[in-house]
Amino acid sequence: MDRIHVSTVVCMPAAAVYDFLVDFPRYAKYSAYLTDVTADGDGSPGTQYRLRFAWWKLAYIARTEVTDVDPPTRLDWRVTKDIDARGCWRVEELDSVPAACPDEGPACRVHLEVAFDPDSVGDGVVDLPRFVSLDWVIGKVKPILLDEAEQVVERIVTDLEGRRRDVDLVVHDTPDGV
Template identity: 75%
Template sequence: MDRIHVSTVVCLSTEEVYDFLVDFPRYARYSEYLTEVEADGDGSPGTRYRLRFSWWKLSYTAHTEVSDAEPPTRLDWRVTEDLDAKGRWRVDPLDDVPETVPDATGPACRVHLEVEFDPGSVGGEMLDLPRFVSLDWVVEKVKPVLVAEAERVVERIVADVEGRRRDAELVVHEAPGER
């Protein structure tokens, strides 16, 4: 399994951040490649999402489900079709706001986006690949795109949830191929 783990500090309480993260359909506003989100449910366990992605000459709809939740600190999900993948948002309260966060007042937490996926579980029938393009080539090209996309989403969420744009210090704890 490959992993992506990105985190940053958000200057709000864990409850406020969790409520924001549960509203998954808004994520399409943060992503360059996520073009549409359809939800069946309220964001609690059992909620199903259809996520429409477009990148390069490819498009794909991921079917996901919220698998577990521990409000206000964890929200787990898994992909239910075509790909062996799962992930979570984790929200850890902080006693002190790090000095790297300018003009911070009030509560703060560290928000983690963690994703695990098995690139070998991607089947050729899952994507309509252009002629002469191998699935292995696509998988290797997508890995760095996924890391950059995770960073972009977390950074944009911070700006939206805090109501201001700032240089959020993003920590990439793990990326595909690092083990």
């Protein structure tokens, strides 16, 4: 399994951050490649999402499901077809306020963790142009996935805090070959 794990500090209480993260359909505005998200449910376990991605000449609809929640600290999900992938958002309340936060108010560390098996993607999952191999696409997409994870977290911090600031993003894990 390849892994992506990024985290950063958010200058807000964990409960407010968690409530924001549960509202998954808004994520479409954070990614250049995620064009649409529809939900069937309220973010609790069993909620299913349909995510429409577009990159280069390719389009793909991913289907995910919330598998577990532990408010306000954890939201787990998995992809339900075409690829073996799962992930979670984790929110940890911090005991001390870091320098990134201008006020003395609460702060937390937000983690985005994703594990996926690129070899689990079978032929025919994505309608590829002629003479383009799935291996080539996977090789091109892996670095994009890490970059997108970083950008999504940065954009979420901006919306949560209501201001743009330099986000100190910690990259804990990257996909193999990136």
